[in-house]
Each structure stands twice: as structure tokens, then as C-alpha cells.
Amino acid sequence: MIILVVIAYSLLFIFEFFPLYNQKQWRDLWLTMILGLCSFTLIALLSFGVKIPSPAMPIKNVILSIFGK
């Protein structure tokens, strides 16, 4: 699983970052890199079976406590 993820991200790296690097769009490149890092961390955690907390439940609890249902 993690191997697949790494392969996918290296492909993405080639097709996403290199064109940006060649066009010298540094701002875009930085932002894409940061977002890519976030997503890579997430998928790595998911592939190791870590459960990532969902914001759905806290939101539900807050709303139910406000409207008291």
C-alpha cells in the first residue's frame, strides 16, 4: 500500500512540480509543495491504518448542543 502511494506521489512530483519549476512560478510551486506534503502525510497515516478524526462528529455535537435535540 505505502509503496503504491510513494509511486503515485513520485509520478505526481514529475508531472506537477517540474512544469511549475520550469515556468519559474515559485509561489505556485511552494503552495503546491505544501499542499502535497499535507496530502502525503494524510495518505501515509491512512495507509498505516491510523484513524484520522473526522470533523463531522464535533460539528454534530456542537450543533446538537446549541439546538438541543
Place this chain on the structure above:
Amino acid sequence: MIRKKNLLDHDQSLEQENSSLVKSLEANIEFFQKIFHDNETLIARKFQNKYLPEAKCCVLYFDGMVDTQKLNEKVIQPILNTNLNEGLSIQHLLEELEFKVIVSDKIKASNDLNEMMSSIMTGDTILLLQGFDKCLLISSKGGPTRAIVEPDSARVIRGPKEGFTESIITNLTLIRRKINNQNLKFKFRELGEITHTKICICYIEGLALEEIMAELEKRLDAIKIDAILDSGYIQELIRDAPFSPYETVGYSERPDAIAAKLLEGRIAIVVDGSPFVLTVPYVLAEAFQASEDYYNNFIFASFNRLLRSVGIFIATGLPAIYLAIVTYHQEMLPTPLLLSITSSRQGVPFPTALSLFLMLLVFDVIREAATRMPTPIGQAVNIVGTLVLGQAIVEAKIVSAPVIIITAFSGIMKLLSPTTLGSVIVLRLFFLIMASLMGIYGYIFGMIMATIHLMNVRSFGVPYMLGLTSFKNHNGQDIWIRAPWWSMTLRPKIIGVRNLVRQSTKIGKGSKMG
């Protein structure tokens, strides 16, 4: 690369060393023989006038490239037999020959080496004269060419039966004969650094868009290739979306089709040595149009056109849909059909996806083999294909019968519009993979992806899907159906925008009444 460089170097050195002719006839002949050394098709025929022995001449030409009868009767014979002593000035003998003796439609005095080279190599004759450092270039192009026959790639039952040949001049004549208008323009240029192939840009002034013309010339200028052997080279060198399986430059072997496209405001590119004339811009809808559509009854033509476009959908989609239904959505099928499919699949070892993939491949193998083979062997290939692969493979329970049916159906459907063959094969495989992943949803997503791709493609700035999604205005009149001629009063927008009116409404109404 190295080869090309050497050749070019050779060319340049040649120009630098011997830039012009000298006055001695023998030296000049030797000069040409040195340039074309080891080339024994070069013929140097020396002769002199009966009455004026000082008038020593020599004609130089390539064997096979010239019309020898014409050369004998119109050039050699007059020079041999005319009394050059009478009323001709010896000092200006070359001019005198040019104007008074030689019978030829096109003749030119020259001492430019490049010009001499290009004309002798395209089949003209060089006439050298003792005592002159100039020569005469006499038009004598001849030699074997192919007759004008009906093209194999686009046969018709109704309509003109002539097709382009390999000779550029013949091709231009064929176009010119269709459009008798002074606004039809031909612009020549040469491409190919070794082959020096002549190409001709052909358009109707006032109809063709200048932006497209400028873009085309820009792209042609950018071509730096050693050889152009067919219009296919140029087609790939100037196209948009280079990685797309769809053609973005059109081609046709039929003068009437090219004339019709010129009249819609397109630009044609004729390449010497190729019977396929290119047209730009090219939109997807043209793949479904055949010239016969415009000569037949419009209802019949529309029916045929619908068949062609539906055929493409079936050719690309049928294997994928079958696979999706059989593997993921069996409940879609009515019970009797499901039972018969299941029973025919019993005992078949391979999964449906694999057997479909293999059979589609086999179909294309047979098609490819039959195209290249001479007709008798081609028939043998067909028999092997149909009997051995079709019948035996089912009886041996290697592939189920429905798979064969689907393959055959899809294979025949894709031949309905031959220009899309390449894209259909790619698309079909893609849809098959998508359907094996996600069933019918995979097929739908595949369709969406293909549509997105098509909507992004532009051919010379014109959207590739032009007209395919509109039914209202005159853009859509000639896409899914062929509207009757009396209703097609305007040219397609965007391409023919400079002069939209195809026929004045009055005439249109009149013919409708009649």
C-alpha cells in the same frame, strides 16, 4: 544526423567553389558531370547545327525524368535543321535560340547554379551552347505518372470518380477545375532540406481566415526536416494537440471534397508526391462526413451519417458495456438473455475482460494482415480469421460466443468512418479498462474524460467539437444530419465567418418551390 550534416556541407562547398559556368562547352559538361559523378542517369547529348558548325550544343537531362519525344521534336530537331546562318546574329545566338528556334512553352536563360540544379532535378532540360557562360532551362517534365483513377480510400457510388495523383500539378489542376474563380490562390514553397519537396498552400481569398493562414505559415516556417515523403509528415508536424489520438488536420484523396472544404473557408495543403491533400482547420464532425452525403437525397444522407456517428459510439463502447453488464450489473439483463449468456460462458477458462481484450487484438491483427497482403493471400487470411478463430475458438470453449459477436460488431462498426480508426482503437481499450475497474460507471467516467479532452482540443484556434453540441443554428445543420441544400444558406460559423452567405435566400426559396 551526421549524414544530413555531411550532405549539407557538400551542398555548400559546391556553391562556393564553382559559382558559375564558363564559356567552353566541354568544360561546362565536365562541370555538370563532376557534380553528378557516379550518377549515370545523367545524359549529355552533344550535337551541332547543319548549317552553322560553330553552334555546338549539348542537352543535359536525367533519363526518365523528361518527355524524350518532346525533347527530340521541339528542341533537338529545330536546332539541328534550322538554318542558323540566315537572319540570326551569332553574337546573341543563345537569345536567338531561345526566342526563334526552340519550341517550348517555358524556357529561361540562366547562370544561377541553384536554379539550374533545381530545374534539372525536377525534370527540365539544360541546354548548353559553345561560347556562352549561360544556359537555357527548357521545360520538358515528363516521365511516368499515375493516371487519374477513383481513389481507394473514399469510393462513391454517386459523385465524381476522379482522385488525386502523386503529381502536384495534376492535383492543383483537379482543384482548379472544380472552382473557376480568380480568388482561388496557390502559394508554393519548398520543404525538406534534402528532398526539396514542393508544397502548395491553396485557399480562396475572402473566405479563408487570415489568422488561420498566418498561423499555418508560421507552423510551416518552423519545419526543419530533411525529407517530406508524404503529406503525413506535414500533417504531424503542424498539428495541434500532438499527443491526442484524434486527427486535428484533415486529409482527403478526392478533389470534390477538397473543393467543398475550400468553399467553407478552409485552407488546403497539397504536397508533391502524395495523393492525400491536407485541410486545416479540422473539426471532429468532419470525420462523419462523406462526400457522397452531399450528392444523395438528404434523408438518405442523414440516415447514413447517423449510422456513422452511432457506429463510433458502438465501436468504442460496446465491448466496455458488455463487460460492465456481464461482470457487475447482471440484473440489468432480462432473465432469458442472462441465461443464454451464462450458459455460453460455462466452461470458458478466461475472465471476460481478458477474452474481450484478446479477441479485439486478434481482430485488429487480421485487419492489419489483410491490408498489407496481396488480395489472394488476404482472402486466405480472412478464411483463417473467420473459420479458425471464429468458429473453432467457440467450439473449443476457449472464448464464449457473445464475446465473438461483440468483437465482430465493434470491429465492423469502427470501419464506418475510417479516419477515426486510430482514436477508436485507443478509446475502446481505455473504456474497456475503465469498465473492468468500475462497471458502467467506469464507462461513463471514461466518456466524460474523453469529452473533456475533446473539448480542450482546438485545431488552429477552432474548437474541435464545433457544432457537435448545437442543433439550432447553421453550425448544426451539417453535423448529425445533412440538411437539404435549400436550407443551408450559410457557411459554418467561425471557419467561414468572413463570408457567411453561401446562397442568397431568394435562390434558396426558389429552388424549394421548384
Place this chain on the structure above:
Amino acid sequence: MRREQITDKQAICLIIIFYIGSSFILGVDGESKNDAWISGILGMFMAAPMLFMYARILSLFPEKSMFDIFELVFGKTIGKAFILIYIWYSFHLGALVIRNYGEFINTVAMPETPIFITMLVLTVVCMLAVRSGIEVIGRISASVLPILFFIITTVILMSIPKMNFHFIKPILGDGILPVVKGGFSAFSFPFAESVVLMGGFFSLKTKKSPYKVYLIGTVIAGILIIIITLRSIVILGETFTKFYFPTYVAVSMISLGDFIQRIELTVSVVFVFGVFIKSSMCLLVSSKGIAKLFNLQDYRSIVIQVGILMLYFSYTVYDSIMEMKGWAFIVYPYYAFPFQVIFPLIIFMAAEIKVRRNKKGDENSI
């Protein structure tokens, strides 16, 4: 760079598909039972003023997207806060839509395929579409909508023999309260969700276009949704709220002769197209928002990363389909209320004041 532009017709098609996208399959509300169609009408009428407000905001600043308007109206800092809020909303909405689709496919069609794969395929298609731009999305909607209409009408016609009109009765049997609640639910899902489209309709042709698009689009889509809800009710009766995907079940009851039966696949075709358009728009808007937040020239370079994040988010957002349905009908209306009503109201008032003041300033200077 060339300004992207979509015609009014394309925008109307887009908004219709946007509306019927997920509501077509999930149904509009879970509370009012066989009066759900009345809730639908109610929701549509409740949404009307809001939609006029969105259209008004857009037409005050022609050729600007929601995010540009925030900065123009509130200045840099508060504007950025608003941008962030709407990035979150469209991002979350997109994730929810993708998840709806994933659950649907996983439940009815392909239980063996992992949900992650089905969602991944959708996300990849969306990323392609968004990278191609709003023009392509608009043109696809315009060319697909007639097919969808055809499918929907044919299915409705074929389901006539299965209809039992006494299922509609009793009208308002449980009193008015559940219907109002249901109407509120229908208001927030799907009608007022079109607040997201404010980020995408920067490319309309004229100043009047936003009104036309929002009005015609909402009316057509509303009628369609109400008819479909009614159809589900008269086929399934009161039990229809008990299904996760009522339309799908209703259509699966159709059988004409021996040959036409189990045609529920057609419903999922409509659903898949709707989901594709809806999540593409959400992805487009959130990418555009992020690009605006960081002052990027073009949003295209970050589309893939945003799409991937959206996919992961939708993968982790719910545990099960029960949770999804509960969230969609109970929590979502309250959660979405600020994004759909309160913030637009603030923006609307601020924008009106700003525009008036500017006008006055202009007159004074003249």
C-alpha cells in the same frame, strides 16, 4: 490571459445539474414522509429570496467571483477571513458530495470494490474537468442536460403503471410542523447550496445574467425535484423515507413486459453526472479561493493537490452510511445555515452600502 466566459444557457444547465446532483438520489428530506413534495415546494420558495440576494451580489460586481467581491467589499484582512470561510464550505461540500457518491456505488452496485477506488476515479475526472476550466464544465453540462432530461422523463413515463395515488393522502396528516422542518431541510439541501456557485459564476456574460441563471435554473430544477419526489412517494408510499436511496428503489420496481425491468442503472447515470458536475464546481471554487488567498495567478496549478485533499477528507469524514444520512438531514441544515444565509446577508448589506457610497462619491466628484 483570455477571460473565460460561459453563456447563460450553459450556466442554467450547470445550475440545474448542480441541484439535481445529489438530491436526486438522496431525496430532499427525511422528516415529512409523504408530504415531502410539499416540503420541496416550500424549500424552493424559502430559497427564492436568498437566490435573489446571491444574484444581486454577483450583478453588483460583474465579472468578479465571490472571492474578489470579499476583498473589494471588506478590504484585505476581513476579506481574507471570508475567503477562508467559503473555501472551507465548498471544500467540505465537495467532500460530502464525493462521499455520497462513494456510499451509493458501494451500497447498490459494487460492494466488493473499495470505496476509496470509486471515489478516486471520480476525483480524477473532476480534477481533469477543473483544470480545463469553467468553460468546459459549462459546455459539458449543456450537452449532457438534454440526455438527462430524456432519461428522467422516460423513466417517469414508464413508472406510471406502478403508481398508487392514494399514497399521497393524507395531505398534512402529521400537521404542518414536519413539513416546515422538511422545507427548511430542502432549502439548505440542495437549493441554497448554490451559494457555492457564486465562486464559479465570475464568467457570466452580462449584468443581468445572474438573475436569469439563478431564477430559471432554480425553477426548472425545483419542478424536477418535486416531480421526482412525488414519483417516489406514489410508488413507495410512506415507507420511502426508510430507504437510503429512495429514487433508486422506486425505479427498481419498474417492469414493463418481460424485457424492460431493473432499469435503475439509468438513475445512477443521472446521479453520476450530477455528482460529477457538483463536485467539480466545489473543487473549482475551493481551488479558486485558495489561489485568491495566496494571490496566485492561476488556480490550475493547485487543482490536483486540492482534489487529492478533498478525496482524503471525504474518505475520513464519515464512518458509515447511517452516519451520512443522519448528518445530511439532521445536522447539515443547521451547519450550513451560516454559510447560506448569515454570511451572504452580511456581504449583501456591506456590498450595497459600498456601491451606494461609491456612486455618491462619483456624483459628488462630478
